[in-house]
Amino acid sequence: MVAKWLVDGRNLILPIFIFIITAALSVYLHNSLRYREFNFVSTLVEEELKKIEQIIYFQTNDKFLSIKRMAQRWEEIGSMPFKQLDTDSRNYAVYIGDGEEEFYNNNVDKKNLDTKFSIERQIDIHDKKWKIKITPTNQLVNNHQSTLPLIVLISGILIATLLAIMARYILILQIKSRNIATSNNLNNEFISTVGHELKTSLTSIHGVLGLIVGGVVGEVSDKLMDLLRIAYKNSERLNYIIDDILDAERIESGKIQLNLQTISIRPLLERAIEINSVYDKKYGVTFTIEGSSEGQEVIADKRRLMQVMANLLSNAAKFSPKDSNVIIRIKTQPGKMRIDISDKGYGIDTMPRDSVFKKFLQTDYSKIEPREETGLGLYITKCLVEIMNGEIDFYSEKGKGTTFFFTLPIAERLDK
Amino acid sequence: MTKKLKRILYIDDDEDILIIAKLALEKIGGFCVQTYKDGTEIVSYAEKFKPDVILLDVMMPVINGSSALELIKKNDSLKDIPVIFMTAKERSGELSHYLSTGVAGIIPKPFDPMSLSNEISILWRQLNDKI
Numbered sequence: 001m002v003a004k005w006l007v008d009g010r011n012l013i014l015p016i017f018i019f020i021i022t023a024a025l026s027v028y029l030h031n032s033l034r035y036r037e038f039n040f041v042s043t044l045v046e047e048e049l050k051k052i053e054q055i056i057y058f059q060t061n062d063k064f065l066s067i068k069r070m071a072q073r074w075e076e077i078g079s080m081p082f083k084q085l086d087t088d089s090r091n092y093a094v095y096i097g098d099g100e101e102e103f104y105n106n107n108v109d110k111k112n113l114d115t116k117f118s119i120e121r122q123i124d125i126h127d128k129k130w131k132i133k134i135t136p137t138n139q140l141v142n143n144h145q146s147t148l149p150l151i152v153l154i155s156g157i158l159i160a161t162l163l164a165i166m167a168r169y170i171l172i173l174q175i176k177s178r179n180i181a182t183s184n185n186l187n188n189e190f191i192s193t194v195g196h197e198l199k200t201s202l203t204s205i206h207g208v209l210g211l212i213v214g215g216v217v218g219e220v221s222d223k224l225m226d227l228l229r230i231a232y233k234n235s236e237r238l239n240y241i242i243d244d245i246l247d248a249e250r251i252e253s254g255k256i257q258l259n260l261q262t263i264s265i266r267p268l269l270e271r272a273i274e275i276n277s278v279y280d281k282k283y284g285v286t287f288t289i290e291g292s293s294e295g296q297e298v299i300a301d302k303r304r305l306m307q308v309m310a311n312l313l314s315n316a317a318k319f320s321p322k323d324s325n326v327i328i329r330i331k332t333q334p335g336k337m338r339i340d341i342s343d344k345g346y347g348i349d350t351m352p353r354d355s356v357f358k359k360f361l362q363t364d365y366s367k368i369e370p371r372e373e374t375g376l377g378l379y380i381t382k383c384l385v386e387i388m389n390g391e392i393d394f395y396s397e398k399g400k401g402t403t404f405f406f407t408l409p410i411a412e413r414l415d416k
Numbered sequence: 417m418t419k420k421l422k423r424i425l426y427i428d429d430d431e432d433i434l435i436i437a438k439l440a441l442e443k444i445g446g447f448c449v450q451t452y453k454d455g456t457e458i459v460s461y462a463e464k465f466k467p468d469v470i471l472l473d474v475m476m477p478v479i480n481g482s483s484a485l486e487l488i489k490k491n492d493s494l495k496d497i498p499v500i501f502m503t504a505k506e507r508s509g510e511l512s513h514y515l516s517t518g519v520a521g522i523i524p525k526p527f528d529p530m531s532l533s534n535e536i537s538i539l540w541r542q543l544n545d546k547i
Binding site (some may be wrong): 192195196199200202203204205206207208210211213214216217235236239 | 430432433436440505527
């Protein structure tokens, strides 16, 4: 599996490029450090050579004697200056002569010499030509060469390998995440298409039934009409179910997209009442707004907030007695705005409190028309409020009514 | 005085929906309705029929509603005819973005055949009031 992963040809160029660049950098650093050390040893050898030059200069000031004669005299008086050389230059092999004859050689074993640092020079001292050759010992060279360049090289190659593997891994992750995004898009598209197709078919069924029930195509028997009305109402209910199921799926899979913006709450509530006026007419209730947002705005998605209001207003209307008021109250709280929707219905008393916002909530169907109920409305409402960074809850008193309330964060004002 | 709405051109790739809508609009609204399954020739249909309102399905295979709308808006003699989108694409609340493309209104599918004529008449009145 590892081998397959390594040889997989997709997107190898970047990791290889990273490896080459990093490895080349480490080789460059290694060579630079080695070069500095090399220079240092060369300087030492050069300095030693100068020292020998100076010794010869001061010890051979008799310009009338030949080099050979001087050397003989040094021999006679005790090997000066070469005795001093023996002491000072134990780290070097030194050869001194006049180009033809050797006068001095400190006889260091050739095996111990590092000849790449060797210097051989012809020097004029007191009008006489001296030939000097100096070679450092391996020990001297080694003393001035550290393992740092090698460590730098090995570390560099390791880092290069690591970076290349990381680059490859990131590329593979990118490909995977791109594939997941594509698959999510396809899934989104699939859900949207299924929804569209279901609704298109439903349009025909609902339309045909509507025309028959509406008497447009002629009269039918009462019994048949009763059955057709049932079919018609259920086709309508099916539409609500499709909408709610699509919404619930989008929320649960995190595919719902919000367009959060600052919204003036009062005009939005007025518009929500206007749009949902079908419910107040149908159930004989009046929607009334109380309270003020005191010029403050909330942060929310306008469309989704409208959907929340539509769900809560339709619920309140459905459960309200005829000719009653549904009050929408705006309250400003620290950092948030609270909106209460209160009905004067019979209250929620027969179900556990925590099940109210659950999916496929089972209500008492005898109290509302079946086509209005999908069991997803409050679940979707809660999810929408929460993804807009708000909270939702309710309180209810048997026989007196129910208040659903939700909060939304207040937008920070720029002039503050 | 508001001009009376008489002639409606409806383009939708679903033949069943065209039959239902035509029946509903003619029988209930009393409008003169012409329907087509494909919007490619929308300009010539509109030039011949001279509708007061054009109803367009959004998702159609050959030419979609937005492209058909573009053809209408590009034509000097047709550009002022109100175009209403009839769409099954998700819920009505999510279709507001179409309004920015020059659509006069949106009627979500499934529509109620009994109130379809009324819905179109209301939109027609609102548009005329604006003018």
